[in-house]
Amino acid sequence: MKVICDRAALLDAVNLMASIAPARSPKPQLSCVHLCATKDGDAGRLTLTATDAEVSLRLTTLNVDVNKPGEALVNAQKLQQIVAAEDAEATLTIEVDGDQIEVRGADAKFRVFGFPPAEFPPAPEFLDADDPRAGKIFTVQAASLETLVGRTLFATARETSRYAINGVLLSLKGKKLELVATDGRRLALARGHAEASADTEIACIIPSKAMQMASKLIDDPDENIRVAITDNQVIFGFNADAGEPRAVLASALVEGAFPPYEDVIPTDQDKRAVFDAAALRSGVRRAALLTNEESRGVRMNFTNNDGNSLRVSSRAPEMGEAEIDVNVDSYDGDAIEIGFNPTFLIDALKVVDEPQVVIEMKAPNKPGLIKAGADFVYVVMPVSLQ
Amino acid sequence: MSSGTEAPSRRQSHQSGGSAPSLRIKSLAALLVNQIAAGEVVERPASIVKELLDNALDAGAMRIVIEIEAGGVDLLRVTDDGVGIAPEDLALALAPHATSKIFESADLDHIGTFGFRGEALASIASVSRLSIRSRPRDEESAYTIEAAGEVLSEQRPESGPIGTCVTVRDLFFNTPARRKFLRTSQTEQGHCLETARTLAMAHSHVGFTVRIDGRERLNLPAGQSPKQRVVAILGEELAPRLIEVHADEFDDARGLALWGLAGLPELARPTLKGQHVFVNGRPIRDRTIQHAIQEAYRGLIEPSRKPTAVLMLEMAPAAVDVNVHPAKAEVRFRDSGLVHSVVHRALREALLRADLTPKWPGQDRGGFREFGSDRSPGPAGQLGSGSGGSVSAAAFADSFKQAVGGPDARIDYDALRSAMGQHVPEPSQEVGPIPVARPADRVLQVHKSYLVTQDEQGVVIVDQHALHERVMFEQIMQRLQSGVFESQRLLTPAVVSAPAQRVERLADLTPLFEKLGVEAAPLGPDTIAVHAFPTFLFDKGVDPSEFLSDLLEQAETDGFPSSSEEALHEIVDMMACKAAVKAGDRLTEQELAELVSMRSRYERASNCPHGRPTSIRLSIRDLERQFGRT
Numbered sequence A: 001m002k003v004i005c006d007r008a009a010l011l012d013a014v015n016l017m018a019s020i021a022p023a024r025s026p027k028p029q030l031s032c033v034h035l036c037a038t039k040d041g042d043a044g045r046l047t048l049t050a051t052d053a054e055v056s057l058r059l060t061t062l063n064v065d066v067n068k069p070g071e072a073l074v075n076a077q078k079l080q081q082i083v084a085a086e087d088a089e090a091t092l093t094i095e096v097d098g099d100q101i102e103v104r105g106a107d108a109k110f111r112v113f114g115f116p117p118a119e120f121p122p123a124p125e126f127l128d129a130d131d132p133r134a135g136k137i138f139t140v141q142a143a144s145l146e147t148l149v150g151r152t153l154f155a156t157a158r159e160t161s162r163y164a165i166n167g168v169l170l171s172l173k174g175k176k177l178e179l180v181a182t183d184g185r186r187l188a189l190a191r192g193h194a195e196a197s198a199d200t201e202i203a204c205i206i207p208s209k210a211m212q213m214a215s216k217l218i219d220d221p222d223e224n225i226r227v228a229i230t231d232n233q234v235i236f237g238f239n240a241d242a243g244e245p246r247a248v249l250a251s252a253l254v255e256g257a258f259p260p261y262e263d264v265i266p267t268d269q270d271k272r273a274v275f276d277a278a279a280l281r282s283g284v285r286r287a288a289l290l291t292n293e294e295s296r297g298v299r300m301n302f303t304n305n306d307g308n309s310l311r312v313s314s315r316a317p318e319m320g321e322a323e324i325d326v327n328v329d330s331y332d333g334d335a336i337e338i339g340f341n342p343t344f345l346i347d348a349l350k351v352v353d354e355p356q357v358v359i360e361m362k363a364p365n366k367p368g369l370i371k372a373g374a375d376f377v378y379v380v381m382p383v384s385l386q
Numbered sequence B: 001m002s003s004g005t006e007a008p009s010r011r012q013s014h015q016s017g018g019s020a021p022s023l024r025i026k027s028l029a030a031l032l033v034n035q036i037a038a039g040e041v042v043e044r045p046a047s048i049v050k051e052l053l054d055n056a057l058d059a060g061a062m063r064i065v066i067e068i069e070a071g072g073v074d075l076l077r078v079t080d081d082g083v084g085i086a087p088e089d090l091a092l093a094l095a096p097h098a099t100s101k102i103f104e105s106a107d108l109d110h111i112g113t114f115g116f117r118g119e120a121l122a123s124i125a126s127v128s129r130l131s132i133r134s135r136p137r138d139e140e141s142a143y144t145i146e147a148a149g150e151v152l153s154e155q156r157p158e159s160g161p162i163g164t165c166v167t168v169r170d171l172f173f174n175t176p177a178r179r180k181f182l183r184t185s186q187t188e189q190g191h192c193l194e195t196a197r198t199l200a201m202a203h204s205h206v207g208f209t210v211r212i213d214g215r216e217r218l219n220l221p222a223g224q225s226p227k228q229r230v231v232a233i234l235g236e237e238l239a240p241r242l243i244e245v246h247a248d249e250f251d252d253a254r255g256l257a258l259w260g261l262a263g264l265p266e267l268a269r270p271t272l273k274g275q276h277v278f279v280n281g282r283p284i285r286d287r288t289i290q291h292a293i294q295e296a297y298r299g300l301i302e303p304s305r306k307p308t309a310v311l312m313l314e315m316a317p318a319a320v321d322v323n324v325h326p327a328k329a330e331v332r333f334r335d336s337g338l339v340h341s342v343v344h345r346a347l348r349e350a351l352l353r354a355d356l357t358p359k360w361p362g363q364d365r366g367g368f369r370e371f372g373s374d375r376s377p378g379p380a381g382q383l384g385s386g387s388g389g390s391v392s393a394a395a396f397a398d399s400f401k402q403a404v405g406g407p408d409a410r411i412d413y414d415a416l417r418s419a420m421g422q423h424v425p426e427p428s429q430e431v432g433p434i435p436v437a438r439p440a441d442r443v444l445q446v447h448k449s450y451l452v453t454q455d456e457q458g459v460v461i462v463d464q465h466a467l468h469e470r471v472m473f474e475q476i477m478q479r480l481q482s483g484v485f486e487s488q489r490l491l492t493p494a495v496v497s498a499p500a501q502r503v504e505r506l507a508d509l510t511p512l513f514e515k516l517g518v519e520a521a522p523l524g525p526d527t528i529a530v531h532a533f534p535t536f537l538f539d540k541g542v543d544p545s546e547f548l549s550d551l552l553e554q555a556e557t558d559g560f561p562s563s564s565e566e567a568l569h570e571i572v573d574m575m576a577c578k579a580a581v582k583a584g585d586r587l588t589e590q591e592l593a594e595l596v597s598m599r600s601r602y603e604r605a606s607n608c609p610h611g612r613p614t615s616i617r618l619s620i621r622d623l624e625r626q627f628g629r630t
């Protein structure tokens, strides 16, 4: 194998590879990136593949000159370091001699010991839509998927624990695509659209890590992403329209049941406040300055007697207290005092681009509901106030 | 009874002339009575040593010599320089229920002497060949009287110093069955020595010498201070690990004064052997006091271990009934609540004031050995190898584990009570926190588990989990005092499956849970739903269902306290443990500095709630010694 690569394109690719391949592995082959150079007439292509136990990623770059097709298996970290260090070069040459991989710049020659390419696990197949093994398939616009992920991923549990669902629920009914995430204390639901055959129904949990990677792989907001769901895998194909996709991301699905999220979203809230999203965000953020580990919550006082108002207050023992008045555009319902973890509120308000948000409540020990437009619903559980 | 028929044939030659047959019958009966009494008083040689020492101390002796041969069976002799017994009283001293110490039954209410029943000598005489030689101060010569079984000799003059010498030979010669119950002479002499050591502790002004089979095994000069005496007996090497304890409550009739030496937590042992409690100079076992001691060390040691402590209580004789146990080893306090609180508070104050950081074992390894009864005191009893080579980290850690014991633990009684809403005067606030050094400039994390830093005395090595757990525990207890915990409600209840009996246990814990911000309720016969959980535990990544299921499992065990106060401690303990950083967690430089600085901010930070030490110190002196600079 011998290829001449555009260094910048190669660096983008090896950066992603190095982020997937585990730095240390009991089998050193698994810390490697698999390189495969092919030639189709004059058009050469280099395919790079890396995997950890859960996720695998295959990238194809066309910015190469393939002198001699072939394969190689080389430590991903090392290759990434070399490509990153050769920053004066426009192109790099990769040539394989047996198990040795040579990377050459104008004034440098690196010879790295690799492994027989056959020792790398087979890459996930990106099957044609009509292949019966392809599973259920839909297509989503990159920009839309990015928004959906951005509006939900933050609400997943950070720590892996029995109780947390370390993934995002993907649900598709016809063209209606929903992502749902929760850490047991709040739940974020984002709605969007997908292209699929009318009878397609999907519900699966995608690991947070894969969801994050998928969002990171988005390059062009207008490109289409084809998503295939099999019994135990999800496969994203990026820029799938142009025949062979430029990137294929495969991940195992999270097993287990997602909480019945539809039941969790309250429908009988009897208090409703409408805010300018930025004003509310700023008010909560400022009140949060005087919270601490001991007193995490902010107290929210909604009143409707002398004009609508919200007072957000906080009190951190041995530190101090804060009181912020936030303008309320409209308020319906009785006065209420309810406590929330401000981080949970800010998390949601950060991902809202609509100018207005609505908070609906019922009682101090019942969930609060934040809505922005029709496509974002956020349930947040209160904290007890002292 | 075989002994009754055996005794006359062993009659001594110097018995008093011919006794009338009727008298003999009477004396046989008396012998039986005494032998029965002896069953209670004279259990083994050590109990005789105890009685004879009591008598010598009652006689105001300044020097006492104890001789033991063949485990005390062949010979036991106690010689004192006390007031002596008048020749005409010698026979009386051996008569049952003859005592010079009590005259009327009202005296029983305020016994100021160690003996009072007048049965010891009679009992001993009934099961041995006993002789007493005594010379009061105003007498020209000493007189001797001898007894064997029921047979009493006439007293005869003999030369001898002022004082009394009681010799007991052929113990149980006439009750062979009892003799069979004795252990090896090694064991018996060990008990005798232990008895002498124990009594000597309480009478520092009296000189004690013990000779076993001709070899001197204990030699304590007269006129020592109480502290000198206790240290001389426990071992000089323990001195740096003993804290002085005081209390003085002599303001009213119920008055009570306390002095003692309390061992650092690291000296706790698996049994009560390290505890010596005296009331008015009398060694006693008392559950109230044992409990008070244990409570004072709560949180500093593993609960199954017993602190080392020597406590001397002085109180008006009327405030304590010593006439409740044949060997006078137990007493009854008129106000045991007062005794408990004085002991508990005095110990706790002393512990709070002390620097509880265990010392580097190389500095003084003797301290990590258990001090046994068979060890001679003084320089010979010390291990001289403190300056020897290097101590590996593992050996170092092991010796601490040994000294301090494994995980498991309880806590601090007063904070608990105030947490439960009862106001208890908090001594810790009067005495302030343990002085701990200024925060060191740099902290090194070793193997993601230990922090190494310095204070003005040397190098301090901290167990990150243990310290953080300790700090968390104190923080949680402190916060509990300011009210109910902030609690985060859950979107859908976290479900815990648990056997039915654990689900039932939940009801008992619910009131405590409310304070702690945990809301949980049975969901079915074998499931529990957690509806709300403290925000700070969420912050620390503690999983509600895991916490609940672990807690209920523990609540089911026998060791789990039934009182709600103690149960609260258990729960807080578990919270602290789960919320604390673990061994293996990498900490940022800031977190390291923060954690180490907390060491100085929280009282008793040197032991985690499980009783393990949180930090150990290698002093500059230790370093110098290890590097051969001294």
Ligand SMILES: Nc1ncnc2c1ncn2[C@@H]1O[C@H](COP(=O)(O)OP(=O)(O)O)[C@@H](O)[C@H]1O
Pocket: B051, B055, B056, B059, B080, B082, B083, B084, B085, B093, B094, B098, B099, B100, B101, B114, B115, B116, B117, B118, B119, B120, B121, B122, B164
């Ligand atoms: N070492 C001694 N020095 C002086 N008197 C003694 C001594 N031992 C015993 N006695 C006298 O003998 C009496 C009986 O002793 P004992 O049988 O032990 O009874 P108790 O000590 O209960 O009075 C004592 O009351 C005391 O008068």
Ligand SMILES: [Mg+2]
Pocket: B051, B054, B055, B114, B115, B116, B118, B120, B121
């Ligand atoms: Mg006596």
